[in-house]
Amino acid sequence: MKKHAEPRTHSKPGKFGKYGGQYVPETLMEPLRALEEAYNRFSRDPSCKKELAGWLDDFAGRPTPLYLATNLTSHVGGARIYLKREDLLHGGAHKINNTLGQALLAKKMGKRRIIAETGAGQHGVATAMACAALGLRAEVYMGSEDMDRQKLNVYRMKMLGAKVHPVESGSKTLKDAINEALRDWVTNVQDTYYLLGSVVGPHPYPTMVRDFQSVIGKEARKQIMQQEGGLPKALVACVGGGSNSIGIFHSFLHDPDVDLYGVEAGGESLSPGQNAAPLVAGREGVLHGMMTYVLQNEVGQVQTTRSISAGLDYPGVGPEHAFLMTAGRAKYVTVSDEEALEAFKNLSQLEGIMPALESAHAISYTMKLAKSLGTRDSIIVNLSGRGDKDVEIVAKHLPQ
Amino acid sequence: MPNTSHNDDRIEAKFRELRGLREGALVAYLTGGDPDPKTFLANSTALIEGGADIVEIGIPFSDPIADGPVIQASSMRALSNGTTPLVVLNMIRELSTQFPVPFVVLSYYNPILAMGLDRFLQKARESGVDGIVVPDLPVEESEEFRNISLKHNVDNIYLAAPNTSRTRLRTVLDKSKGFLYLVSIYGVTGPRDSLSPQALEAVRAVKFLARGKIPVSAGFGISQPEHVSAVIQSGADGAIVGSALVRIVGNHLDDPSQAETQLKKTVQSLKEATRLSSKLE
Ligand SMILES: Cc1ncc(COP(=O)(O)O)c(C=O)c1O
Numbered sequence: 001m002k003k004h005a006e007p008r009t010h011s012k013p014g015k016f017g018k019y020g021g022q023y024v025p026e027t028l029m030e031p032l033r034a035l036e037e038a039y040n041r042f043s044r045d046p047s048c049k050k051e052l053a054g055w056l057d058d059f060a061g062r063p064t065p066l067y068l069a070t071n072l073t074s075h076v077g078g079a080r081i082y083l084k085r086e087d088l089l090h091g092g093a094h095k096i097n098n099t100l101g102q103a104l105l106a107k108k109m110g111k112r113r114i115i116a117e118t119g120a121g122q123h124g125v126a127t128a129m130a131c132a133a134l135g136l137r138a139e140v141y142m143g144s145e146d147m148d149r150q151k152l153n154v155y156r157m158k159m160l161g162a163k164v165h166p167v168e169s170g171s172k173t174l175k176d177a178i179n180e181a182l183r184d185w186v187t188n189v190q191d192t193y194y195l196l197g198s199v200v201g202p203h204p205y206p207t208m209v210r211d212f213q214s215v216i217g218k219e220a221r222k223q224i225m226q227q228e229g230g231l232p233k234a235l236v237a238c239v240g241g242g243s244n245s246i247g248i249f250h251s252f253l254h255d256p257d258v259d260l261y262g263v264e265a266g267g268e269s270l271s272p273g274q275n276a277a278p279l280v281a282g283r284e285g286v287l288h289g290m291m292t293y294v295l296q297n298e299v300g301q302v303q304t305t306r307s308i309s310a311g312l313d314y315p316g317v318g319p320e321h322a323f324l325m326t327a328g329r330a331k332y333v334t335v336s337d338e339e340a341l342e343a344f345k346n347l348s349q350l351e352g353i354m355p356a357l358e359s360a361h362a363i364s365y366t367m368k369l370a371k372s373l374g375t376r377d378s379i380i381v382n383l384s385g386r387g388d389k390d391v392e393i394v395a396k397h398l399p400q
Numbered sequence: 401m402p403n404t405s406h407n408d409d410r411i412e413a414k415f416r417e418l419r420g421l422r423e424g425a426l427v428a429y430l431t432g433g434d435p436d437p438k439t440f441l442a443n444s445t446a447l448i449e450g451g452a453d454i455v456e457i458g459i460p461f462s463d464p465i466a467d468g469p470v471i472q473a474s475s476m477r478a479l480s481n482g483t484t485p486l487v488v489l490n491m492i493r494e495l496s497t498q499f500p501v502p503f504v505v506l507s508y509y510n511p512i513l514a515m516g517l518d519r520f521l522q523k524a525r526e527s528g529v530d531g532i533v534v535p536d537l538p539v540e541e542s543e544e545f546r547n548i549s550l551k552h553n554v555d556n557i558y559l560a561a562p563n564t565s566r567t568r569l570r571t572v573l574d575k576s577k578g579f580l581y582l583v584s585i586y587g588v589t590g591p592r593d594s595l596s597p598q599a600l601e602a603v604r605a606v607k608f609l610a611r612g613k614i615p616v617s618a619g620f621g622i623s624q625p626e627h628v629s630a631v632i633q634s635g636a637d638g639a640i641v642g643s644a645l646v647r648i649v650g651n652h653l654d655d656p657s658q659a660e661t662q663l664k665k666t667v668q669s670l671k672e673a674t675r676l677s678s679k680l681e
Contacts, residue, residue, distance in 0.1 A: 025583075186465075189586055
């Protein structure tokens with residue numbers, strides 16, 4: 001990969017080069033301004049930071065280990081593979097880093113009603129957990145199609161005290177759940193906080209969610225320096241909206257010798273409608289309040305997506321990734337459904353760790369990359385979540 | 401090439417004309433291509449014959465975040481029969497060559513970007529479009545779009561909401577051409593049974609700041625003649641009715657001629673309510 005110095009400073013707050021921004025109905029401009037202001041105060045306040053760190057450690061289970069996967073490494077025969085174990089967090093995924101941060105912020109803002117969208121249900125569950133712990137009311141929008149596919153998470157959210165609203169509009173999946181959450185917010189701006197689940201949407205969400213997820217990379221950087229005595233050759237993470245990947249990338253952005261790889265869902269193929277890979281297969285556009293890469297047809301209608309992994313099944317992507325790609329700082333690749341399933345099996349059997357299908361995409365690409373590198377190199381792959389939620393789907397595709 | 405058969409500033413001229421008659425403007429909305437091109441053209445004609453002063457046509461989009469269920473459903477109907485932005489602009493051309501009313505297009509930003517700003521606005525102008533509303537393009541993001549719409553003489557109609565700050569409202573009023581679109585309530589589009597007092601307050605507040613420099617039309621949730629007369633009495637220069645009309649289209653999918661009749665009748669009564677002199681209690 002071509003080496004680049006640190007990407008140029010951003011043109012204005014909320015913009016990553018030309019990407020990002022606030023492409024929203026007028027009614028949301030004022031609440032977004034208030035959110036930005038409250039977040040700036042929150043992020044500069046040492047007591048808020050300390051409070052959040054306490055929740056992350058004691059409730060969510062931070063720090064997470066950086067684990068050298070020796071069996072996988074010798075199986076592949078190449079660079080040493082380290083796993084950043086976000087799968088060990090409460091709830092089973094990195095999502096809780098963000099929901100605790102935003103739920104605390106919402107509480108400081110005096111909002112008592114929290115709304116969220118969810119695709120696979122992971123963000124919905126993490127939202128429900130944070131809200132229950134902090135005494136907030138959670139309502140989660142979820143496409144009715146996704147509710148059928150992820151029954152267990154629907155039950156978990158309800159058990160945790162959240163109200164789940166089925167979304168019947170459009171394609172009845174994650175993008176429509178975001179549409180519906182935005183419509184709710186437009187209607188109830190005065191008392192409602194919208195807790196977005198990834199580095200997507202209008203400013204300040206992409207920046208704020210990235211900051212909350214940056215804890216992953218901060219820890220990983222310290223840990224690899226201790227364990228390896230130097231920086232890794234590369235980082236690999238899966239990209240749905242892009243929060244776990246930006247979270248681990250961010251502390252390494254200014255290390256030009258560390259290559260960054262984002263892995264998108266290649267689905268069945270790269271033809272329209274058969275994948276969820278906007279950076280690889282999409283074009284610039286505006287969706288959900290942000291200028292970014294979008295899977296769309298030639299007249300600008302947003303396309304339906306397809307991936308075995310519900311958490312990657314989204315036609316847009318965080319604007320900072322669009323920037324990192326066009327600036328040449330990070331590289332984006334795809335892994336197909338079939339390859340992800342194979343990696344799921346590999347990690348389970350070689351390491352005794354079942355990855356989330358989302359994370360299995362990153363594992364698959366890491367195995368390819370490790371093989372192409374020397375044994376003196378190391379790679380960190382972000383294991384964003386655990387695979388228990390996916391066992392049913394995997395069993396269907398990989399009969400014993 | 402500028403369309404010479406079309407005069408500039410027809411929207412503001414229409415408001416001036418109506419002010420002279422002591423009437424507000426009725427802006428009537430339908431989604432382009434809903435439920436099919438032929439029925440859409442007939443329905444639009446019904447709006448005009450019923451007395452709509454300005455016709456607003458929506459370009460259907462897959463993810464209409466500012467719209468409630470009624471307009472969402474109409475967008476899906478239009479998209480499923482293959483309606484594209486070009487198809488809608490061509491239908492507006494057909495209408496604008498027959499009828500002298502001003503036409504406004506409503507489109508989310510992505511379909512415009514996909515066609516290219518310059519190409520879209522030029523094509524819109526050539527089709528007889530006088531103004532454009534982009535519900536997900538606030539002033540802060542619209543500098544390039546605004547410059548190109550000025551170049552093609554398509555009025556850039558911005559939106560204001562009840563929570564728009566005074567400072568931003570001044571900017572929005574300053575940059576709007578044609579009229580200012582006041583979203584009078586917190587919420588998405590959709591027919592509502594009653595009009596909140598807050599909506600009328602928003603009308604008065606915005607009219608005060610507008611100081612007569614630009615007409616103000618109120619929309620979102622305005623569905624009945626009483627709502628129309630209330631906003632006009634409160635000082636609005638126009639009332640925008642969308643979902644209440646689109647719902648008629650959706651309710652008569654099996655009998656399009658019934659939709660036409662109903663639309664014409666409904667528009668007549670809505671238009672009557674814009675007359676300040678009329679005694680509508
Ligand atoms: C385990 C896991 N990894 C990754 C993702 C993708 O999201 P993001 O790209 O924002 O990290 C999800 C989303 O649900 C997830 O549950």
